[in-house]
Amino acid sequence: MNALLSIDIPYWGQSLLRVLGGLVAVLLPAGTIVYVFLFKMMSFMQSRLGPMEAGPQGSLQLFAEVGKWLQKEDIQPTNADKPVFKMAPIIVLMSTFLLVVVVPFGPDAWFTDLETGIFYALAVSSISVLGILMAGWSSANKYSLLGGLRAAGQLIAYELPMVLAVMGVVIQAGTMNLQQIVVAQNAGSMFGIDTFGNPYVITQFVGFIVFMIAIQAELTQAPFDMPIAESELVSGYMTEYSGFRFLIFFIGEFATAGVFAMIASTLFLGGWGVPFAWFGWTSMDSVSNWMNVAGPLIVFTKMMVLTFLIMWVRFTYPRFREDQLQRFAWKILIPVSLANIMLTAVLKVMF
């Protein structure tokens, strides 16, 4: 936001804007995903109307739900380990906020422009596992503990294919910086045609599929929702949480879905950019300033498309069994993504 719309903003103002922008970038997608997909699309797919009373088409239902959770009693089990119990949801949400800071929203509209961009994102996304394990253990409840352990096993198993799937993009772009990955896709060309840029969803299609499956598992959305498995474990590590602590877990779940979808759209769909050939841009410096306003909207649109895919799968498929899940990760996803890396590296050297 250094030169957003060519207005000079002092450092404290930029910091304030970044904090506010971070809140918007986490909470707005979370709210939209819950209303559009969880309330309305799920209801449509199950032949019912969903919430209709609060506001037109039930659009204010979300505010009613938040109000309900906030005024609920904050129950903690007698035997629970209180400090750890209270800290766990905060760590899960913190990981979401740490994750959003690397997503670029425009040529100047970014929170931080880390050189290790995507590597950093993969690192901080693994912090949420800690929060989940803490929640499962501190609840002093066998179901919660089992849920926490399942979550940890699953998240470790699916982190590997995720890292390996990203590797293909990094090799092709030649950088881990998300901003430069965006530029590489939009300034590129396929077979000399630059009308569509070079979105990596085409060249890295295998990586894209593996990445989407891995984030489905990282988000513990069905069919990978064994940690919560309501028919076996009540509600897993979240069983003992109520009121605003449950609300934090809930926001964390859908906000992380949104942020992961933003990262996937940055890696594979060209992020905030449009193919630079449309406007005769060649590099980062020649991009017009108005992209700082259009960029966030483009990212948001791509994020909605990808979360639609995630939610579609979630509402469609039944749950995996624990051993099927592990076998799928280690015997299918990891070999496939390794082969993808090798192929990408060979092609990169050849061309």
Next chain:
Amino acid sequence: MLIAQNIGFAIIAAIMIVGAIRVVTTSNVVHGALWLVVVLAGAAAQYVLLAAEFVAVTQVLVYIGAVMVLFLFGTMLTRSRIGRDSGLNNTYWKMGIPVALALFAAMAIALIDSFGSEKMPSDGSIVNTQQISDQIFGPYLLPFWALSFVLLAAVIGAIVLARKD
């Protein structure tokens, strides 16, 4: 010059020392592991202060994201009691004090001997990720390969040990 960095270093170092002491004095295994997370996160923060972005991120990914999660996973699976645990201290714990002091002395001598009063360059000579990879896959390729063979041996050894048939 680097006043802000020094203040940051002092605060993080204080947090790390408190965390490290709590790791060994707490009466609950899981709490000990969680304090260890604080120490490791502090180390990552120190790397950020040293402008070693790649090392810091690797520290978070490897130690907090993988090693500590496995630690917690293991302790929760085996002895996950809530509240105080008795008999956590090994009877020979006093033996650890001279070992720790010797280790500290060895590291202090090595650091002072090799760097002396040399200071970090305060200008923009930041080592970036590309330079690190150029170093690893250039002059240090052989040690890198040796390390990966050691890791491979460890992985195969783990499978052999864990297999029952």
